[in-house]
Amino acid sequence: MDLYEHQARQLFEEHGILVPPAEVTDAPGEARGIARRFGGRAVVKAQVKTGGRGKAGGVRLAEDPEDAERTAREILGMTIKGHPVRTVMLAQPVDIEAEFYVSYVLDRAAGRFLAIASAEGGTEIEEVAAARPEAVARVPVDPAEGVTPEKAAEIVRTAGLPPGAADFLVRLWQVLIREDALLVEVNPLVRTAQGQLMALDGKVTLDGNARYRQARWAEQRISHEDPLEAAAAAKGLNYVKLDGEVGVIGNGAGLVMSTLDVVAGSGARPANFLDIGGGASARIMSDGLSVVLSDPGVRSVLVNVFGGITACDAVADGIVRALDAVRPTKPIVVRLDGNNAARGRAVLGGLAHPLVHQAATMDDAARLAARLAHTS
Ligand code: GDP
Ligand code: MN
Secondary structure, three states: OEOOHHHHHHHHHHOOOOOOOEEEEOOHHHHHHHHHHOOOOEEEEEOOOOOOOOOOOOEEEEOOHHHHHHHHHHHHOOEEOOEEOOOEEEEOOOOEEEEEEEEEEEEOOOOEEEEEEEOOOOOOHHHHHHHOHHHEEEEEEOOOOOOOHHHHHHHHHHHOOOOOHHHHHHHHHHHHHHOOEEEEEEEEEEEEOOOOEEEOOOEEEEOHHHHHHOOOHHHHOOOOOOHHHHHHHHOOOEEEEOOOOEEEEEOOHHHHHHHHHHHHHOOOOEOEEEEOOOOOOHHHHHHHHHHHHOOOOOOEEEEEEEEOOOOHHHHHHHHHHHHHHHOOOOOEEEEEEEOOHHHHHHHHHHHOOOOEEEOOOHHHHHHHHHHHHHHO
C-alpha cells in the first residue's frame, strides 16, 4: 500500500526527521490562508501516488497568497499520469543548497534490504543511474542488523552524502522497521541554506501483510482510494481495478492472472482482477458480479472457474442466485471446467438466461467475451 506524500511526511516527523511545515487541502480558497500563515510564499504540491509530479507541473512555487489560491486551483484540476489530483499540500518554501537521494528498498532475491543513495538528488534516480551509474551507491543492509551508526556512515561515505546524513539514515531506517514498510524513499533530501538536512519529498510503501499489527493504518487508509476497490475491500473480495472493458472473475490467483493474459491475447483489455477464491459461494459470486458490473468501463464479463475442491455445479448454483440478486445488463461468458463441469454447464444451460453465454475452453471464452465487449 503506497502512501501519499503528506502521509509519508507524517511518519518521517514522528521518527524525528525534519520536514518543512505543510498543510493539506482540497479547497483553493483555503490555500490562500495557508500561504499567509507561511509568510506569503508556498510550494503547492499535487498529492498523487506517482512520481515526476514536478516535471508534470504538479509542484509549483506560489509567490503570494493570491498566487497560492490560483496555483492550487490549477493543480487541483490536473490529472497526472492518470491520477486525478484531489488534494494539494502547501509547504513552506525552503532555501535549497544541495539535493540528495536516499532510499531503502527490499531486495527480495538477496533476502536483504538495499540502501540506495546519491549525492545527485532531485531528478529521477533512474535517470541518474542510467547516465552515471557510479553516482548511485548501493549498499546491502542485513535486516537483522539494520542501519546502525556504522552502516549509516558506510552509506554516507559510499554515496558522498554530507556527514550529518548518518543520523538521518538511522532515523529513516526506524521508519521502515517500525512502520512495516517495504520501501522508503526521500528525493530530494536537501541541505538548506541554514545547514539543516530536511526531507522535501517522501514515498513510503507499507507491507500489507503487516496490517494486523498496525492499528493506525485504519486511519491512514485513504479516503480517495478507487471507489470500486473500496467497495470490493468492504466485501472482503480480492479485487484490483484495471483499465479495460472485459470484467474478469475467476477462482484462484493463478487462474485469474492467466485469464487476464488470454483476454489481452484476444484483443481486449481486462477491466479488473477478481479472485473469488476456493469457495465461490452464491454470496461471493453475487458480490463479485455486482462489483465488476458496477464498473462503468465494463462491457462484458468473463467468469472463468476451474472446479477443484469446489464442484462446478455448486459454482453454477452460485451464478444462478447471483444473477437473481444482481440483474445484469451486460453479457456474461462462463467457462466451467473440472470437478462436476458437465452438471454445472447443465444448470446454466437450463437457465437459458439471454445474457449468459457458455464457452467450453478458456480461449473460446476470452474470444467471445472480447467480441461481446466490442459489439455490446
Ligand atoms: P516529484 O517531482 O514528484 O518528485 O516532487 P518533489 O516533491 O520531489 O518536488 C520536485 C522538486 O521541486 C524538488 O526536487 C525540488 O527541487 C523542488 N521543491 C520541492 N519543494 C520545494 C521547496 O520547498 N523549496 C524549493 N526551493 N524547492 C522545492
Ligand atoms: Mn521527488
